[in-house]
Amino acid sequence: MSQLQNSVPPLGARKPRVLIVSFIDIPGGAHNLWRHFVQDPAVAPALELHLLAPSDYREADPEPFRSGAVQFHAMTELMPQPLRTRMLSRLTGSVVPERTRWETRLAAIAPDMVWFNLAGLGDMNWCVPAGEACAARGIPYWLVLQHAQEEYHFVDDDRTDAALALARGAKRLFTVSMRNRRALERALGAPLPNAESAVNGVTAATLAAGERVATAQPPQVKGPVRMLTLARFDPTFKGQDLLLDALASAEWRTRDWVLTLQGGGSHERLLRRLATNHGFDEARVRLLPHSADVSAAFGAADLLVFPSRSEGTPFALVEGMAHGRPAVVTPVGGNDEVVEEGKTGWVAAAVTVEAIRAALSRAWVARAAWPAAGYAARERIASQYALGAPHQRLLSALRADIGGELLVEGR
Numbered sequence: 253m254s255q256l257q258n259s260v261p262p263l264g265a266r267k268p269r270v271l272i273v274s275f276i277d278i279p280g281g282a283h284n285l286w287r288h289f290v291q292d293p294a295v296a297p298a299l300e301l302h303l304l305a306p307s308d309y310r311e312a313d314p315e316p317f318r319s320g321a322v323q324f325h326a327m328t329e330l331m332p333q334p335l336r337t338r339m340l341s342r343l344t345g346s347v348v349p350e351r352t353r354w355e356t357r358l359a360a361i362a363p364d365m366v367w368f369n370l371a372g373l374g375d376m377n378w379c380v381p382a383g384e385a386c387a388a389r390g391i392p393y394w395l396v397l398q399h400a401q402e403e404y405h406f407v408d409d410d411r412t413d414a415a416l417a418l419a420r421g422a423k424r425l426f427t428v429s430m431r432n433r434r435a436l437e438r439a440l441g442a443p444l445p446n447a448e449s450a451v452n453g454v455t456a457a458t459l460a461a462g463e464r465v466a467t468a469q470p471p472q473v474k475g476p477v478r479m480l481t482l483a484r485f486d487p488t489f490k491g492q493d494l495l496l497d498a499l500a501s502a503e504w505r506t507r508d509w510v511l512t513l514q515g516g517g518s519h520e521r522l523l524r525r526l527a528t529n530h531g532f533d534e535a536r537v538r539l540l541p542h543s544a545d546v547s548a549a550f551g552a553a554d555l556l557v558f559p560s561r562s563e564g565t566p567f568a569l570v571e572g573m574a575h576g577r578p579a580v581v582t583p584v585g586g587n588d589e590v591v592e593e594g595k596t597g598w599v600a601a602a603v604t605v606e607a608i609r610a611a612l613s614r615a616w617v618a619r620a621a622w623p624a625a626g627y628a629a630r631e632r633i634a635s636q637y638a639l640g641a642p643h644q645r646l647l648s649a650l651r652a653d654i655g656g657e658l659l660v661e662g663r
Contacts, residue, residue, distance in 0.1 A: 266300070267298065267299055267300045268299055268300065268364045268365065268650065268651070268654045268655065269299075269300040269302065269361070269362065269363045269364045269365075270299050270300070270301055270302065270363060270364065270365050270366075270367060270650060270654075271302045271303075271304060271358075271361050271363035271365070271366045271367070272286050272290070272301070272302065272303050272304070272366075272367045272369060273303075273304045273305070273366060273367065273368045273369065273379075273382065274286075274303065274304070274305040274306075274309065274369045274371075275305075275306075275369075275370070275371070275375045275378045275379070276305075276306070276371050276375070277305060277306035277307075277308050277309040277312055278312065279309075279312050279313035280484065281398070281452070281564075281566060281567035281568065282369070282371035282372075282398040282399065282564070283313065283369065283371075284452060284567050285369070285396060285398065285428070285450060285451075285452055286367065286369050286396065287313075287315070287316055288453075288455055288639055288643070289639075289643055289646060290303075290316055290321065290322050291315070291316060291319075291321075292455075292639070292643050294640075294643065294644070294647075295643055295646075295647055296319070296321040298647060299647075299650070300323075301321055301322045301323070302322065302323045302324075302325060302361055302363065303316065303317075303322050303323070303324050303325065304325045304326075304327055304357060304361070305324070305325075305326070305327055306326070306327050306328070307326035307327065307328055309324075310324045325357070325360075325361060327357075349381070350381040351381040351382075351384050351385050351388075353381075354381050354382045354384075354385035354386075355385045355388065355389065357385075358385055358386065358389055358391060359389075363391060364391070364392075364654045364655070365391070365392055365393065365394070365423075365650060365653060365654045366382075366386055366391055366392075366393040366394070367393070367394045367396060368382065368383070368393060368394065368395050368396065369396050369398070370395060370396065370397045370398060371398050371399060372397075372398070372399045372400070372401060372404075373397070373399075373400055373401055373404045373406075373415075373435075373436065373439060374404075376395075376406075376415040376418060376419075377406070377411060377414075377415070379395070379418055380414045380415065380417075380418050383417075383418040383421055383422070386421075387421055392423040392653050392654065393421075393422055393423060394422055394423055394424050394425070394426065394653075395418070395419060395422045395424075395425045395426070396426045396450060397425065397426065397427045397428070397432060397436060397564075398428060398452070398564045399428075399432065399489075399562070399563065399564035399585070400427065400431075400432035400433070400435035400436045400439070400564070401435065401489075401562045402431075402435055402561070402562045402584055402585075403562075404435065404439050405439050406439065412439070412440060412441065415439075415440060416440045416441070416442055419436070419440060419444055419446075419447075420444070420446070422446060423446070423653045424446055424447075424448060424649065424653065425444055425446050425447045425448070426447070426448060426449065426450035427447060427448075427449065427450065427564075428449070428450055428451070428452040428564045428565040428585075428586060429449075429563075429564060429565045429585045429586030429589055430449070430586075430589065431584065431585055431586065431589075432564055432565075432585055432586070433447050433449075450642070450646075451636075451637055451639065451642040452564065452565045452567055452570065452586075452637075453570060453633070453636075453637035453638055453639045453642060454570055454571055454574050454633060454637060454638060454639065455638075455639055456638065456639075456640065458571060458574055459574055459633070459634055459638060461547045461575070462547070462550075462571070462574035462575040462576060462630060462633075463576075463630070464547075465547050465550055465551045465575045465576065466575055466576025466626060466627070466630055468551075469551040469552075470576060470623045470626060471553075471554040471555065471576070471577060471578065471622040471623050471626050472554050473619050473620050473622060473623065475508070476508045476509055476510050477507070477508065477509040477510070477554055477555060477616070477619070478509075478510055478512070478552060478553045478554045478555070479509060479510070479511045479512070479553065479554070479555050479556075479557050480511075480512050480514065480549060480550070480552075480553035480555070480556055480557070480572070480577075481495060481511070481512070481513050481514070481515075481556075481557050481558065481559070482514050482515055482546065482549060482550075482556070482568040482571075482572065483513075483515045483558065483560070483566065483568060484515045484516065484517035484518075484542075485513070485515055485516060485517030485518065485519045485520050485522075485523055485539070486517050486518060486519060487519060487522070487523070487561075488561065489560060489561055489562050489563070490515075490558075490559070490560055490561070491558075491559035491560045491561045491582065491603070492513055492523055492526075492559065493523070493526055494559045494561075494603070494604075494605055494608055495511070495557060495559040495608060496523075496526050496527060496530055496532070496537070497530075497605040498559070498605050498606075498608040498609040498612060499511065499530075499532075499609075499612075500530040500531075500532075501609060503613075504609070504612075507616065509536075510535070510536060510537075510538070511532075511536070511537045511538070511557075512537075512538045512539075512540060512549075512552075512553065513537065513538070513539050513540070514539075514540040514541070514542070514543070514549055515540075515541075515542050515568075516540075516541040516542040520539060523539060524539060527539075546568070546571055546572075546575075547575065550571070550572050550575035550577055551575070553572075553577060554577070554622060555577065555578060555579070555580065555615060555622065556569065556572045556573070556577045556578070556579035556580070556597070557579070557580045557581075557612070558579060558580070558581045558582065558587060559580075559581075559582055559600075559603075559608050560581070560582050560584050560585070560587065560603075561582070561584065561603055562584050562585065563584045563585025563586065563587055564585050564586065565585055565586030565587075565589065565590060566585070566586075566587070569581065569587065569590060569591075570590060570633055570637050573590065573591075573596065573597075573626075573629035573630060573632065573633045574629075574630055574633040574634070574637075575630070576623075576626035576627060576629065576630045577626050577629065578596060578597045578598075578615070578622050578625035578626050578629055579591050579596070579597035579598075579629070580597060580598045580599075580600070580608070580611050580612055580615050581597060581598075581599055581600065581611075582599075582600045582602075582603045582607075582608065583599055583600060583601070583602065583603070584603060587599070590632070590633075590637070591629075592632070594614075594618070595625065595628050596625055596628045596629040596632055597615070597625060597629065598611045598612075598614045598615045598618075599611060
């Protein structure tokens with residue numbers, strides 16, 4: 253047992269210690285659920301919060317650490333391997349098992365609960381030894397899955413069985429859409445009774461900013477249609493190539509529109525070439541980098557378009573609807589749980605160029621209704637995707653799963 257564990261007072265005499273684990277160091281929508289949770293003023297004082305992530309995460313996303321409420325631990329620099337392990341490794345030439353590394357990390361931090369933030373199903377492979385280490389030490393853990401790829405399968409039966417054991421061993425398993433839960437259960441070949449829904453929603457500050465934009469800059473019903481796809485430049489998941497193909501038809505070439513692709517990422521040159529190959533100049537299709545000022549981006553748009561091939565529940569979609577923008581989406585992840593056909597936007601019948609083009613055309617002929625659809629979109633987000641009540645439910649669930657009656661409100 254580590255020195256830190258020996259010094260930890262009984263749980264009823266202190267705040268519960270929650271360790272959040274991220275396997276990737278790239279800030280983005282896949283981190284927003286835990287980021288918003290730990291920064292909620294109603295949550296932070298109730299917990300002792302730690303983040304274990306790749307060593308450069310804190311520099312890439314400093315906001316959660318500004319107040320000092322979250323303590324950071326670098327995944328590869330947490331503490332040296334035990335002397336005995338290093339000696340055995342040197343003598344045998346073997347690699348230290350990953351489960352041993354996780355047991356060392358858990359011994360150093362001594363959490364009462366571990367929250368594994370999984371950006372995608374692939375992260376479950378990395379998480380298996382971590383879950384085994386939690387089980388060995390009697391530490392309950394949650395899996396919070398941000399994205400279950402629509403057609404994902406693990407590479408073989410051994411990996412599938414290990415992921416299934418990880419999922420079944422979790423105290424709770426959260427997905428951000430019902431379709432993601434079904435995709436996960438299909439990939440594992442088994443139902444998961446411990447699975448439940450989490451809300452990838454917006455803060456009160458975002459709702460207030462959205463109300464200001466929606467009031468001052470509602471969607472325009474005359475002039476060029478200003479479409480916005482706010483997503484990283486990653487056609488494999490975000491489908492920007494499908495949208496460009498859809499807009500390249502003869503019918504759409506005669507219409508008055510401009511498309512902004514904003515988000516930055518690993519395929520900017522590809523998307524520029526695709527736009528050029530379709531004959532779209534920069535006055536027609538603009539590519540912009542990521543910007544922290546999303547309100548400015550939404551205020552300059554009339555219609556959101558998310559042509560995704562696979563999603564969780566895209567945070568940018570929820571944000572945009574909170575800013576009073578209707579949306580055209582594909583039926584993946586939580587898109588059609590958020591967008592209701594003809595009321596808050598338009599849902600393509602499938603993830604195809606033809607279906608996306610048809611949904612865009614339904615939106616086009618209904619342009620006069622865009623302000624009303626934007627208002628309905630904002631009302632839907634405010635009533636179902638605001639984070640106050642979901643955060644309280646998560647906090648109550650943490651209390652129950654860590655110690656139940658030992659955790660008294662306000663201690």
